[in-house]
Amino acid sequence: MGNYLIKMPDVGEGIAEVEIVEWSVAVGDSIEEDDLLCVVMTDKAAVEIPSPVDGQVTWIGPEAGITMAVGADLVRLQVEGQGNTSADIPPDKSMGESTEPVQMSTGDPEQSGAEAEAAKATHQPGESAPVAQSVGSAPARGIPRPEGERPIASPAVRQRARDAGIDLRYVHGRGPAHRISHSDLDAFIAGSGAAAKLTGQLADTSVKEIKVIGLRRKIAAIMQDTMQRIPHYTYVEEVDVTELEGLRTRMNNQRRDDQPKLTVLPFFIKAVVKALRTFPEMGSRYDDEQEILYQYGAAHVGIATQTPSGLLVPVIRHAETLDIWECAAQLKRLAEAARAGTIGREELSGSNITITSLGPLGGIATTPVINSPEVAIIGVNKIAKRPLWKDGGFVPRDIMHLSSSFDHRIIDGWEATQFIHGIKDMLESPALLFMEDQ
Amino acid sequence: MESLSCKALVVGGGPGGYVAAIRAGQLGLDTVIVEADRLGGTCLNRGCIPSKALIQGASTYEAMVSHVGKEHMGIALSSAPTLELASMVSWKNNVVDKLNQGVAGLLKKAGVRVVTGWATFSDAKSCLVKGEQGEVSISAEHVILANGSCVSALPNIPLGGDVISSTEALDLDRVPDELAIIGAGYIGLELGIAYRKMGAKVTFIEGLERILPLYDREMTRPIENWLNKHEVEVICQARAARVETANGKPVLYYQDNQGQEHNIAADKVLVTVGRRPNTQGWGLENMCIDMQGASIKVDKQCRTSMKNVWAIGDLVGEPMLAHKASAQGEMVAEIIAGERREFDARAIPAVCFTEPEIVGVGLSPTEAKQQGIETVVGKFPFAAIGKALAMNAGTDGGFVRLTARADNHLVIGMHAVGTHVAELSNQFALALELGARLEDIAGTIHVHPTLGEATMEAALAGLGKAIHA
Numbered sequence: 001m002g003n004y005l006i007k008m009p010d011v012g013e014g015i016a017e018v019e020i021v022e023w024s025v026a027v028g029d030s031i032e033e034d035d036l037l038c039v040v041m042t043d044k045a046a047v048e049i050p051s052p053v054d055g056q057v058t059w060i061g062p063e064a065g066i067t068m069a070v071g072a073d074l075v076r077l078q079v080e081g082q083g084n085t086s087a088d089i090p091p092d093k094s095m096g097e098s099t100e101p102v103q104m105s106t107g108d109p110e111q112s113g114a115e116a117e118a119a120k121a122t123h124q125p126g127e128s129a130p131v132a133q134s135v136g137s138a139p140a141r142g143i144p145r146p147e148g149e150r151p152i153a154s155p156a157v158r159q160r161a162r163d164a165g166i167d168l169r170y171v172h173g174r175g176p177a178h179r180i181s182h183s184d185l186d187a188f189i190a191g192s193g194a195a196a197k198l199t200g201q202l203a204d205t206s207v208k209e210i211k212v213i214g215l216r217r218k219i220a221a222i223m224q225d226t227m228q229r230i231p232h233y234t235y236v237e238e239v240d241v242t243e244l245e246g247l248r249t250r251m252n253n254q255r256r257d258d259q260p261k262l263t264v265l266p267f268f269i270k271a272v273v274k275a276l277r278t279f280p281e282m283g284s285r286y287d288d289e290q291e292i293l294y295q296y297g298a299a300h301v302g303i304a305t306q307t308p309s310g311l312l313v314p315v316i317r318h319a320e321t322l323d324i325w326e327c328a329a330q331l332k333r334l335a336e337a338a339r340a341g342t343i344g345r346e347e348l349s350g351s352n353i354t355i356t357s358l359g360p361l362g363g364i365a366t367t368p369v370i371n372s373p374e375v376a377i378i379g380v381n382k383i384a385k386r387p388l389w390k391d392g393g394f395v396p397r398d399i400m401h402l403s404s405s406f407d408h409r410i411i412d413g414w415e416a417t418q419f420i421h422g423i424k425d426m427l428e429s430p431a432l433l434f435m436e437d438q
Numbered sequence: 439m440e441s442l443s444c445k446a447l448v449v450g451g452g453p454g455g456y457v458a459a460i461r462a463g464q465l466g467l468d469t470v471i472v473e474a475d476r477l478g479g480t481c482l483n484r485g486c487i488p489s490k491a492l493i494q495g496a497s498t499y500e501a502m503v504s505h506v507g508k509e510h511m512g513i514a515l516s517s518a519p520t521l522e523l524a525s526m527v528s529w530k531n532n533v534v535d536k537l538n539q540g541v542a543g544l545l546k547k548a549g550v551r552v553v554t555g556w557a558t559f560s561d562a563k564s565c566l567v568k569g570e571q572g573e574v575s576i577s578a579e580h581v582i583l584a585n586g587s588c589v590s591a592l593p594n595i596p597l598g599g600d601v602i603s604s605t606e607a608l609d610l611d612r613v614p615d616e617l618a619i620i621g622a623g624y625i626g627l628e629l630g631i632a633y634r635k636m637g638a639k640v641t642f643i644e645g646l647e648r649i650l651p652l653y654d655r656e657m658t659r660p661i662e663n664w665l666n667k668h669e670v671e672v673i674c675q676a677r678a679a680r681v682e683t684a685n686g687k688p689v690l691y692y693q694d695n696q697g698q699e700h701n702i703a704a705d706k707v708l709v710t711v712g713r714r715p716n717t718q719g720w721g722l723e724n725m726c727i728d729m730q731g732a733s734i735k736v737d738k739q740c741r742t743s744m745k746n747v748w749a750i751g752d753l754v755g756e757p758m759l760a761h762k763a764s765a766q767g768e769m770v771a772e773i774i775a776g777e778r779r780e781f782d783a784r785a786i787p788a789v790c791f792t793e794p795e796i797v798g799v800g801l802s803p804t805e806a807k808q809q810g811i812e813t814v815v816g817k818f819p820f821a822a823i824g825k826a827l828a829m830n831a832g833t834d835g836g837f838v839r840l841t842a843r844a845d846n847h848l849v850i851g852m853h854a855v856g857t858h859v860a861e862l863s864n865q866f867a868l869a870l871e872l873g874a875r876l877e878d879i880a881g882t883i884h885v886h887p888t889l890g891e892a893t894m895e896a897a898l899a900g901l902g903k904a905i906h907a
Contacts, residue, residue, distance in 0.1 A: 155872075159779075177848040177873065
């Protein structure tokens with residue numbers, strides 16, 4: 001038997017540290033080669049870390065939410081034969097010690113599995129602390145106080161509650177016979193008091209502590225930074241997409257059932273790509289520390305995509321080389337990969353303009369946040385049938401809005417308006433989308 | 439005419455009003471209290487205190503009589519003691535005077551102005567006080583009505599002459615040979631028992647089925663036993679019809695439960711059929727205040743329907759007890775001073791200074807059952823309490839009874855009957871206010887030898903493990 005140390009592997013170029021998002025193993029688990037050890041978050045993507053060998057876990061690294069350096073100790077295993085390290089279990093070996101006896105004393109495999117589950121549970125991110133806290137201080141709910149019954153509390157507690165404007169009927173008493181003590185009142189005032197179950201609607205005073213980790217933490221940091229650095233200018237324009245919708249329907253009708261259908265998004269991508277030819281500054285990236293604007297010939301279009309773990313922006317690279325069907329295929333592939341969590345880090349970076357769409361939920365107008373360091377983001381709102389005054393009467397038209405934000409340090413309002421009008425023209429007369437550039 | 443204005447005007451100097459005024463003064467409110475009679479109200483002048491003094495005198499006399507011509511505890515008196523009721527009354531008056539001056543001193547210390555006279559309100563915030571020193575017009579931001587109550591009379595038996603109320607019964611100059619009492623509630627019983635101890639032949643006419651109808655039968659039985667033993671006749675379910683005079687003495691006619699008329703010749707007929715709120719003769723009708731039956735309607739902060747007019751004590755109805763009035767008075771003064779208060783007592787303890795005494799705090803087992811609460815009851819007799827026996831107080835059938843919820847043992851009622859048990863009432867009230875369970879009381883070390891040990895034993899009995907039973 002030997003000890004095997006797994007260090008945090010290099011997960012991508014230029015990445016020095018990663019955040020542990022979730023552990024898939026716990027101390028005591030027996031694992032095989034390629035079993036998932038944990039998921040870590042880089043600056044862009046979640047990366048799964050597999051085990052290079054078989055063995056039994058004797059130690060795991062920091063809990064979820066903690067950022068650790070690449071190359072730092074991640075997991076220690078006990079392996080058959082010689083390990084890769086002679087060092088024993090590192091200083092913090094309490095976990096190993098506390099679970100090993102359990103393993104040995106339980107002959108029943110099912111039970112040992114449950115024990116392992118329990119051990120694992122204590123390492124779950126964001127769970128261990130609140131759970132422990134709830135055992136320690138949050139009052140357990142007891143017998144509901146029958147309607148109309150007065151809470152049991154001493155006159156001094158009652159007076160304090162009145163002074164604080166608290167109705168003691170909503171305070172849980174942890175004392176015998178659910179007597180409310182001064183400390184119960186303190187707990188209630190501090191916000192951890194659970195309301196006693198009466199009837200009807202109750203004030204729910206519970207507060208859940210959720211650690212912001214992983215992708216959410218990344219998004220939070222980026223959004224905060226973006227909004228602090230970039231003076232946003234948002235412009236909303238109305239677009240009549242009746243003809244575009246007609247064209248799209250026709251194109252889809254010619255497809256076989258097994259072929260993917262077009263959404264409106266590929267048309268927008270095409271329109272943006274073509275508009276960038278006229279307004280190349282819209283597809284630039286601004287390094288505000290160096291005060292240099294990088295203007296690209298390419299159109300790497302980021303597509304804001306909601307995934308179960310949060311917002312990601314996969315990138316359609318060189319959209320200027322793709323026809324409408326290829327755009328559609330790329331969109332589908334990237335969205336699926338992003339949602340499945342299998343998307344690579346290289347496909348989540350490098351865009352120079354971003355399109356954000358909430359699809360049918362898209363609202364009337366939005367205030368999109370620029371995907372820094374880009375300078376423009378195009379927001380697509382939903383399409384709705386609206387009456388339009390035309391030739392002396394109202395006619396039903398498919399109307400949608402484009403809500404777009406620009407970095408006002410680089411883009412002035414007038415230019416932004418021109419850019420959006422260029423897109424609008426193409427979308428309203430979709431034939432323009434397919435005309436050769438002059 | 440003098441004219442006053444103040445922040446808080448208190449009407450009535452009884453235990454509700456004077457406590458409100460003192461607290462208001464202590465809290466820095468400009469306060470005026472108006473009292474037509476002497477400070478202290480019914481409680482101090484013609485209620486709680488004087489009756490307790492007479493009961494003490496009567497009990498002392500009775501104890502001495504019990505030693506006349508026969509040895510008891512090794513003590514024998516060769517001749518009967520004499521009883522000068524007029525002297526006892528004057529001793530009682532000394533006690534009252536002393537307390538009276540005490541109240542005046544406390545009001546002065548709190549910076550409260552006392553106006554002597556009868557206040558009549560012209561609107562909710564202004565009144566005219568007519569007194570011996572002339573008239574004073576007072577207007578106030580807040581008015582605390584603490585006008586108290588007066589004895590109820592029977593329409594067919596007007597008070598006067600030898601038909602007396604409790605007020606006169608506290609000021610008799612000789613013990614009546616025969617005393618007929620209409621109403622066997624706590625006031626009638628306290629006075630009747632005192633006069634019986636002083637040698638009067640006492641007969642009760644009670645309209646209901648039994649004495650002290652507010653207490654359950656188990657509680658009142660020791661008193662019934664005492665009355666029987668001392669040849670006090672209690673005629674229940676009887677209706678007092680009229681009083682006629684024969685040979686210069688009153689004769690009380692009454693109908694028994696069959697409708698048959700009987701009569702009792704007596705020296706005095708004492709009418710103790712309850713008390714009613716004082717709502718007449720002081721301009722209440724000019725104040726636009728809502729009533730609830732015979733009393734003033736108030737919320738749990740003692741607010742009336744008129745803004746900044748408050749009512750406390752007997753004026754707002756049952757229970758008409760001095761300590762309830764004081765608690766309300768204190769609360770109202772604090773509310774006016776800007777504090778958050780409300781009347782949320784778990785129980786208002788009540789005591790009857792009968793022989794033996796009765797204490798009731800909270801619910802009886804029957805009342806609990808009526809409210810749908812399942813109970814456990816723990817009871818312990820004073821006959822098994824050393825101190826009671828040593829005080830010659832263990833043979834009157836007295837006991838302590840605790841009523842607790844069956845599910846969590848929270849004590850919801852504490853009752854006792856027995857000699858000197860009135861002093862246990864505050865422990866009972868404290869236990870209820872603090873939300874004690876049977877285990878709390880059972881787990882509290884009680885002093886030996888005291889009557890209060892019965893409380894601990896009753897709690898243990900409720901838990902099924904009394905030591906001395």
